[in-house]
Amino acid sequence: MAYEGQERATGIATVPPVVGPGYTPRSVNEKISAIVLTHPTSRGWLVGFGISFLLLLLLLYSVVYLFAVGLGIWGINQPVGWGFDIINFVWWIGIGHAGTLISAILLLLRQEWRTSINRFAEAMTLFAVACAGIFPLIHLGRPWFFYWLLPYPNVMGMWPQFRSPLVWDVFAVSTYATVSLLFWYVGLIPDLAALRDRSRSRVGRVLYGMLAMGWRGSARHWARYQTAYLLLAGLATPLVVSVHTVVSFDFAVGIIPGWHATIFPPYFVAGAIFAGFAMVLLIAIPLRKFYQLEDFITLRHLDNMAKVLLATGLVVAYGYMMETFMAWYSGSPYEHYAVITNRMTGPYAPLYWGLILCNVVTPQLLWSRRARVNVPLLFGVALVVSVGMWLERFMIIVMSLHRDFLPSAWGMYYPTVWDYTTYIGTIGLFLSLLFLFVRFLPMISIFEMQELVAEEEHGAPRRAATETAPAAEAVRVSG
Amino acid sequence: MARIYGLLAEFETPAELLAAAQRARDAGYRHMDAYTPFPVEGLAEAIGFRRTWLPVIVLVGGIVGCVSGYLLQYWTSVVDYPLNIGGRPLHSWPAFVVVTFELTILFAALAAVLGMLALNGLPMPYHPVFNVPRFAFATRDRFFLCLEATDPQFDREETRRFLERSQPRQVSEVEY
Structure with a gap:
C-alpha cells in the first residue's frame, strides 16, 4: 500500500516496477508460501467460499433436475435451439484464453511482468474451461451418451462425423483442457517442492511431497524443465488461437444469417482475450488487496492489463464494424435484415445497444493513464466488459437464430429460471475452485518470482553466467 | 565407516x-x-x-499425433464408415485439418511433459540428498x-x- 501511495505522490510520469523494492529470494518464498502454510483461514475466505459453495449446490440442483425432467425446463425452442447453454459455453471458454495468453505468449515474448500473474491466470483458465465443458454435455438431449462424440470402436459400427465443426469442438476443447492442466502442473512442481520443504505439518509434507514427485532442484532437471516449459509455451500458443477459432466455426460454417461470416475466427479470438483479461483483472484486484500482494501485483501489471484490454477491445469493435459493413456490402437481404435491421431495431435491440455501450464505449476510458491506475474504476470497467462479452454471445446466438430466412419460422427466446440458476451455478463452481486454489496452492509462482528478484538483486547472475559459459544463452533456448 | x-x-x-x-x-x-x-x-x-533429447522427443510426439490423427479420420471416413452425401468426396481433407492439428499439439505436449519427467527420473520418492537436514x-x-x-x-x-x-x-x- 505504501508503495501505491508513493506512486500517487510522485505523479504519473514514473513507470512502476514489476516487483516492490527490498525483496530477496528468501522473503519472496516466505511471503508467498505463508499465505498457504501459516496464515490462518480468514473469516473473509470462509464467507466467500461458503457463498460460492452454495451457488455450486445450486448448479448441482439445476443439473439433477435437468437430467430428471429433460431439456424442456430451459427456454430453448424452435427456432432458437441454442440458448443460455451455448452462450455460457462460449463465454466461459473465451475467459480461459487470457490465462494461456499470459502464461505462453507473454513468456515467449519475454514480458517479465507476466511472472506474478501467470499462476492464477492459468488456474483461472482451467476453472473456466471446467465451467465451459459442462454446457455442451448437459445440453445434449441424452447426456448419458456424451461419449458417442469420441472415436472409439463400438458395436453400432459407427464413427463420429469428422466433417462436423461440433466434433472439431470436442477435440479442440479437450486438447485445450489437457494442455492447460499440464502447463499449470509443470509450472507448479518446483513450488510444490518448496511448500513440501516449508510445511510444518506431516499431512502437508506428505501431500505436497507426493505432488512434487521428488523434485530437488537439480541443475540438470532445471535445464530439461526449462526446455519443456518453453516447448509447452510454443505449443500452447497456436493451440489457444485454434480453440476459439474452432468455436467460431460452430457458427461460421452454418448458413444462418449473422453466423456465416469469415471475420468470425479472428473476431472470436480477440473477444476471448478481451473477456479473459477482464476476468484476470476481476480476480487480481481483490487478491492483491486481501492478501496484501500490492508489491507483487503492482500498478504496472494493472496498467499493462488495461492496455491489453483496450487493444483487444478495439479489435472487437472492428469486428462489429466489419460484420455490419459486410452485411450491407454483400447485398444479401437476409444478412442485411439479421445483422443490421433486426439487431439494431428488433425486439432484442436494447441488448445490442447495451453490448455496444459495454464493449465499445466503456473501454475507451482506458486511453487515460489516470483511469488505468485507478483500481476501483478498472475493476468497474472489467465488470462491464464481462457483461458486454456475455451480451455479445447472446447477440450472435439468439439474435441470429430467432429470425432467419422465413418469417413464418420466426420466434422469440425467453430464458427460464433454470437457465439462470445453471448459469449462476457455474459462477459458483468457478469461484469455489478459485477459493480452494488460493488457500491450498501458491497463487504466485515462487521460483519465477525468486529468479526475477535475484536478477535485480545480484546484478543478474544470468549475465555473469553467460560471461563464464558462452554456450549458456544458446542452451537456454535449445536445451 | x-x-x-x-x-x-x-x-x-x-x-x-x-x-x-x-x-x-x-x-x-x-x-x-x-x-x-x-x-x-x-x-x-x-x-x-x-x-537433452527432449526437443526430439517432442518432435516425434507431434509427428505421431499428426499422422495418427489424420489416419484415424481417413480410415473412419473413407474405409470403415463411408457416407455418401450428395456425391461429395469421401476423402475431404480440408475438413480433417482441425482434428489433425489438435492431436498434433496434444501428443507433442504430452511428450514434452512425460519426456521431461522421464529424463529427470521423476517421480522419485527417495533420494539420498534429502537426508541432509x-x-x-x-x-x-x-x-x-x-x-x-x-x-x-x-x-x-x-x-x-x-x-x-x-x-x-x-x-x-x-x-x-
Whole structure:
C-alpha cells in the first residue's frame, strides 16, 4: 500500500516496477508460501467460499433436475435451439484464453511482468474451461451418451462425423483442457517442492511431497524443465488461437444469417482475450488487496492489463464494424435484415445497444493513464466488459437464430429460471475452485518470482553466467 | 565407516555456487550435481550437462499425433464408415485439418511433459540428498553443490578440503 501511495505522490510520469523494492529470494518464498502454510483461514475466505459453495449446490440442483425432467425446463425452442447453454459455453471458454495468453505468449515474448500473474491466470483458465465443458454435455438431449462424440470402436459400427465443426469442438476443447492442466502442473512442481520443504505439518509434507514427485532442484532437471516449459509455451500458443477459432466455426460454417461470416475466427479470438483479461483483472484486484500482494501485483501489471484490454477491445469493435459493413456490402437481404435491421431495431435491440455501450464505449476510458491506475474504476470497467462479452454471445446466438430466412419460422427466446440458476451455478463452481486454489496452492509462482528478484538483486547472475559459459544463452533456448 | 553418497556444500548465492562448480570441473570432478531453488543460467553447463533429447522427443510426439490423427479420420471416413452425401468426396481433407492439428499439439505436449519427467527420473520418492537436514533450504534460498562418491577422483578427506577452498557455508556428508 505504501508503495501505491508513493506512486500517487510522485505523479504519473514514473513507470512502476514489476516487483516492490527490498525483496530477496528468501522473503519472496516466505511471503508467498505463508499465505498457504501459516496464515490462518480468514473469516473473509470462509464467507466467500461458503457463498460460492452454495451457488455450486445450486448448479448441482439445476443439473439433477435437468437430467430428471429433460431439456424442456430451459427456454430453448424452435427456432432458437441454442440458448443460455451455448452462450455460457462460449463465454466461459473465451475467459480461459487470457490465462494461456499470459502464461505462453507473454513468456515467449519475454514480458517479465507476466511472472506474478501467470499462476492464477492459468488456474483461472482451467476453472473456466471446467465451467465451459459442462454446457455442451448437459445440453445434449441424452447426456448419458456424451461419449458417442469420441472415436472409439463400438458395436453400432459407427464413427463420429469428422466433417462436423461440433466434433472439431470436442477435440479442440479437450486438447485445450489437457494442455492447460499440464502447463499449470509443470509450472507448479518446483513450488510444490518448496511448500513440501516449508510445511510444518506431516499431512502437508506428505501431500505436497507426493505432488512434487521428488523434485530437488537439480541443475540438470532445471535445464530439461526449462526446455519443456518453453516447448509447452510454443505449443500452447497456436493451440489457444485454434480453440476459439474452432468455436467460431460452430457458427461460421452454418448458413444462418449473422453466423456465416469469415471475420468470425479472428473476431472470436480477440473477444476471448478481451473477456479473459477482464476476468484476470476481476480476480487480481481483490487478491492483491486481501492478501496484501500490492508489491507483487503492482500498478504496472494493472496498467499493462488495461492496455491489453483496450487493444483487444478495439479489435472487437472492428469486428462489429466489419460484420455490419459486410452485411450491407454483400447485398444479401437476409444478412442485411439479421445483422443490421433486426439487431439494431428488433425486439432484442436494447441488448445490442447495451453490448455496444459495454464493449465499445466503456473501454475507451482506458486511453487515460489516470483511469488505468485507478483500481476501483478498472475493476468497474472489467465488470462491464464481462457483461458486454456475455451480451455479445447472446447477440450472435439468439439474435441470429430467432429470425432467419422465413418469417413464418420466426420466434422469440425467453430464458427460464433454470437457465439462470445453471448459469449462476457455474459462477459458483468457478469461484469455489478459485477459493480452494488460493488457500491450498501458491497463487504466485515462487521460483519465477525468486529468479526475477535475484536478477535485480545480484546484478543478474544470468549475465555473469553467460560471461563464464558462452554456450549458456544458446542452451537456454535449445536445451 | 559407512558408505556415503557424496559431499554437499552449501552456498549463499548463485554466483558462488557457479564458481565452485566450475572449479570442481576444472579439477577433474565429473560426477556431481548442483541444487538450486530457481534455475541459474550456465549452471547446468558448469556441471557438465551438454544437451537433452527432449526437443526430439517432442518432435516425434507431434509427428505421431499428426499422422495418427489424420489416419484415424481417413480410415473412419473413407474405409470403415463411408457416407455418401450428395456425391461429395469421401476423402475431404480440408475438413480433417482441425482434428489433425489438435492431436498434433496434444501428443507433442504430452511428450514434452512425460519426456521431461522421464529424463529427470521423476517421480522419485527417495533420494539420498534429502537426508541432509539443511537440504530443505534448496527450495528456499540456498545453493548446493554435491560431489558424488562414485567419481573416481572422490576422496572423503581430500574432496572435503577441496570444497572448503570455495568457502561454502558448510560441507555435509550425504548418507545413503
